[in-house]
Amino acid sequence: MDTTTIIRNSLLKAISYSTYRNLIDKYEAEGKSSGTEQTQDQVHYTALNQKRYKRLDKTIEIPEDKAQYFASYDKSVCLLVITESWCADAAQIVPVVHKIAECNPKLTMKLVFRDENEELMNLFLTNGGKAIPVVIFLDLEDKVLAHWGSRPSTATQMVAEEKAKNGKLTPEFKEELQKWYNQDKGTTIISDFIKILEEIKDK
Template identity: 80%
Template sequence: MELTQIIRDSLLKAVSYETYRNLIDKYEAEGTTSGEEQTEERVQYTALNQKRYKRLDKTISIAPEQADCIINFPKSICLLVITESWCGDAAQILPVVHKIAELNPKITMKLVFRDENELLMNQFLTNGGKAIPVVLFLDLEDKVLARWGSRPSVATQMVEAEKAKNGKLTPEFKEELQKWYNQDKGMTIVNDFVKILEDIKKK
């Protein structure tokens, strides 16, 4: 199946950010999680992420200079996000992507669950793995203009350095990474997206 058709099939299952947030409310209340694996760990991560989403939805703000670039972006695009409720990186990233999309009516944001969209996920692996979130920048014909993920550029460098040093991500490093997210306040994500939007504008 060609990529455009895979994307269109996934878009039929896509939800808005508001619906996605309501689903996480529901999962937390029920003591469940999204995805195929209903493990205790993932249920706990979903509950923890719910607190992160609530906090970041209220506190994330975009600096005027970057906001101007987003507001003045002239093309209609869809940000299609591949995610799951238990993903810690997604909880730090998606509220920022939502704020970006809110700034410009030409930018829409839709979300799909990774495990429900295996064909799509397999097209956008990171080093052979199903790392999320992944954000696809789509034009009006559902063609992929750019892809971002699964982490902000600075965080990606931190993760690569940690893996080169220790061969894996330790629990201590994961804690450090969450601290970095909290200190960065979404700035790196916004800068990454502004750069991608500028590149798309030139095409």
């Protein structure tokens, strides 16, 4: 199956941010998570992420100059996000993407769950792994213009350095990474997205 067909099949299952947030509310209330597995960890992180989503939905603000950039962007782009409710990085990233899309009706955001869209996920692996979230930038004909993920550029560098040093991500590092997200307040994601939007403007 070609890439465009896989993307179009996934778009048929895509949901809005408000529907996604309502689903996470529901999962938390029922003691569940999204995804094909229902481990204790995934249920725990879904509940924890629900708090993060609620906080970030209220507190994330796009600086005025950056908001103006997004608002005046004149190319229609769909931001297709691959995510799951239990993913800690997604809980820090997806609300920021939502705020970006809110700046301009030409920037539409749609979300799909990773485990329900295996063929799509396999097109956008990170070092061979199914890391999420991934944001796919699509034109009006569902052609891939670019993709981003699974972490902001600074966090990606931090993770690479930690893996080079310790061979894995320790619980202490994961805590440090969450602190970095809280301090960064979406700034790096916003800069990353402006860079990509500039690159794809004439594609």
